[in-house]
Amino acid sequence: MKPFISLVVKPTLECNISCRHCYHPPEERVPGLMDDATLERVVRLASEEYETVWFIWHGGEPLLAPLSFFKRAVELQDRYFGKDSHRCGNTVQTNGVTIDRRFMDFCRDRRINVGVSYEGELNDELRQMSRDTAAAIDMMSRRGYMFSVSCTMCRTTAASMPDLYGYFSGRGINASFSPVVPIGCAASNGTTPDPDEYARASIETFDRWVTDSGSDVALLPHYLYLLNALGDPQPSDCQHTSCLTRWLSVHPGGDLYPCGKGRPPEFRLCNISEVGRLSDAFRTEGFARLLEGTVARREKCAECPIYAYCNGGCSMDAYHEGGLENNGGDSCRIYRQVFSHVQRTVGSILEDRPDLSGYNRYVRDAVVGKLVNPMITGQ
Amino acid sequence: MSHGADRIDRLTDLYMSQSAGAFTVFASAAKKPNDHEQRVDDGPHGGITPCSDQYPCCTDSMCKPGCNAVLILLIAGGCVCCCYVTHGFGGVWPYWPA
Numbered sequence: 001m002k003p004f005i006s007l008v009v010k011p012t013l014e015c016n017i018s019c020r021h022c023y024h025p026p027e028e029r030v031p032g033l034m035d036d037a038t039l040e041r042v043v044r045l046a047s048e049e050y051e052t053v054w055f056i057w058h059g060g061e062p063l064l065a066p067l068s069f070f071k072r073a074v075e076l077q078d079r080y081f082g083k084d085s086h087r088c089g090n091t092v093q094t095n096g097v098t099i100d101r102r103f104m105d106f107c108r109d110r111r112i113n114v115g116v117s118y119e120g121e122l123n124d125e126l127r128q129m130s131r132d133t134a135a136a137i138d139m140m141s142r143r144g145y146m147f148s149v150s151c152t153m154c155r156t157t158a159a160s161m162p163d164l165y166g167y168f169s170g171r172g173i174n175a176s177f178s179p180v181v182p183i184g185c186a187a188s189n190g191t192t193p194d195p196d197e198y199a200r201a202s203i204e205t206f207d208r209w210v211t212d213s214g215s216d217v218a219l220l221p222h223y224l225y226l227l228n229a230l231g232d233p234q235p236s237d238c239q240h241t242s243c244l245t246r247w248l249s250v251h252p253g254g255d256l257y258p259c260g261k262g263r264p265p266e267f268r269l270c271n272i273s274e275v276g277r278l279s280d281a282f283r284t285e286g287f288a289r290l291l292e293g294t295v296a297r298r299e300k301c302a303e304c305p306i307y308a309y310c311n312g313g314c315s316m317d318a319y320h321e322g323g324l325e326n327n328g329g330d331s332c333r334i335y336r337q338v339f340s341h342v343q344r345t346v347g348s349i350l351e352d353r354p355d356l357s358g359y360n361r362y363v364r365d366a367v368v369g370k371l372v373n374p375m376i377t378g379q
Numbered sequence: 380m381s382h383g384a385d386r387i388d389r390l391t392d393l394y395m396s397q398s399a400g401a402f403t404v405f406a407s408a409a410k411k412p413n414d415h416e417q418r419v420d421d422g423p424h425g426g427i428t429p430c431s432d433q434y435p436c437c438t439d440s441m442c443k444p445g446c447n448a449v450l451i452l453l454i455a456g457g458c459v460c461c462c463y464v465t466h467g468f469g470g471v472w473p474y475w476p477a
Contacts, residue, residue, distance in 0.1 A: 235401045242401035244394060283387050291390040298397045311398040 005278065006054045006238075007046060008249040008260035010034070011065040016097055017128040019117075021152060021186040023262040024060070028184075033065055034252040038272060040076055042250050045278045046088075047080035053088040058249075058260050063098045067106060074110050091115055093150070096133040104145045114140075114147040120167045122157045126180070126191065141171060148174040153201070155180075158193035161201040162208050169215045176220035176237075177202065179334060183262045183320045195330040199337035206342060212360050223362055225339050228309050229346040230370045239314035239331065244294060245282050256281045258290055261316040290315060293324030301327050306343075310335055 013024055014031045022029070046053045055077075057070070074090070081087040092107065096116040107114050118137060123130035140147050149168060153161055161177055168175040179198050180191045202222070209219040224236035235241040238259075249257040254272040257263050267290055269281040281287065298312040304327075313332050321329030349359075349367055356364045395402050462468060467475030 233400060233403065242394075242398035245391065282391070283384060285383070288383070288387045288390060291387070291394050295390060295393050295397065298394075302397075308400065311401055 001051045002049055004052050004246060005050045006056060006247045008056045008058050009042060010059050010251050011057060011062050011069055012252050013060040014064050015059060015061040016064060017095055020126045020189060021154065021180040021191050023184040025184050029060060032252050038254045039073060041272055043076040044080050049277050049279060055088060055090045057092045061095055062092055063094045067103055095127065096136045097129045099136040104140060108145060116147055116149050118149045119151045119157065120164055122160060122164065125157050126152060126154055151175055151177050153177060153179055153193055153198060154191040155193045158198040159201050162205045165205045165208060165219060169212065169217050172216060174217045181317050181320060181331065195333040199334045202338045203341045209360055210345060210363050211358060213358050215360055218362055222342060225342040226346060227366055229343045230366055235311060239317060240310045242311040244291060248278060248281060259316055296325040297327050306336060306339055309339060
């Protein structure tokens with residue numbers, strides 16, 4: 001069996017709000033729910049070929065699917081992977097507008113991660129119905145449900161990233177930050193942030209988090225960058241995992257794409273009803289085109305001092321930022337600045353051996369882990 | 380077709396060689412699935428449909444209260460037997476009928 005795959009499953013492309021940076025333009029966000037046969041086929045094929053599978057329920061807005069859809073998905077996972085087998089897990093990524101206690105109770109009982117796309121008081125810059133999402137966040141915090149927020153920063157909000165971190169940190173909510181990428185609706189509406197401004201804000205946020213000894217939250221992707229800089233061999237966030245052959249996105253009608261970032265027709269792989277194994281999608285002409293461009297881009301990256309950490313970055317980002325075969329787009333520029341800063345910070349902590357009590361708990365644990373395990377030597 | 384397959388194999392190998400570290404497999408022992416798909420009497424069970432549809436005897440929801448009831452009955456029965464053979468725990472409990 002193959003070791004692992006992440007499946008971005010889109011139960012529907014319909015959405016109850018219209019984010020200005022959505023991967024799917026309005027004409028793609030049509031009603032229609034994944035049927036039971038497709039859902040069952042996804043779970044069965046995944047269980048037959050992969051030792052462990054992470055299901056990421058995305059969309060559209062996945063919670064426009066009824067709760068019975070997710071109960072059915074978990075029932076199928078129990079059937080095909082084995083009940084309590086720990087062979088698969090789930091994350092639901094939602095805009096939070098329709099979250100209620102019933103859904104959160106279900107997620108708590110089935111240990112399903114819930115990620116809410118939300119930018120606090122800046123939410124209206126990219127999204128709508130912010131009051132509903134804020135009410136859901138309040139309810140989840142008050143009742144002690146486990147969840148995290150994903151903040152997407154745009155041209156007008158990028159500089160506020162440190163304040164937004166403070167907002168969520170003060171409420172004990174784990175937050176991840178990423179920039180708008182020019183895909184779908186954001187391809188030409190001017191919402192992508194200035195890369196240098198984003199990188200500056202990201203670095204300032206990291207510096208604030210590193211010495212935030214009172215904070216009990218992880219800051220992503222910075223924490224993963226820090227682990228990488230300390231020598232953790234696991235790749236960090238999804239843009240830098242070398243994801244081809246290990247990620248797939250399943251659309252409501254069963255069409256397979258290499259990842260969840262939109263659906264460029266040239267990278268449509270096939271339909272799940274046409275294949276006997278999920279990995280057959282990696283033997284299609286669409287995938288060959290993606291591989292070809294990615295390999296060419298990485299050849300240009302080979303001399304870069306941090307290539308071993310970024311693995312050439314995200315092919316979908318590159319494709320939309322200047323061409324699949326070209327590096328140096330905004331995402332590349334941001335990563336180089338932010339990761340290099342994280343690397344320098346880690347280097348100085350290891351060299352100067354400061355009193356770690358003034359550092360964030362996550363930083364302390366990571367650095368102590370490195371010091372007590374000298375076998376971790378970095379890449 | 381085979382020319383296309385060869386090309387994809389070659390590209391995939393090249394891609395993986397460009398980031399070999401990311402494709403290193405870290406072994407992790409997955410927990411063995413429980414056997415609720417298997418009947419308690421080892422009777423035939425395809426494993427395709429959940430037990431709860433056809434064999435309600437072995438679902439979690441049925442098993443937990445049932446196990447608890449059996450355990451309580453065993454403990455109570457054990458106490459009664461001990462009381463009987465020791466004639467009321469050696470007279471400590473004087474209400475045991477002679």
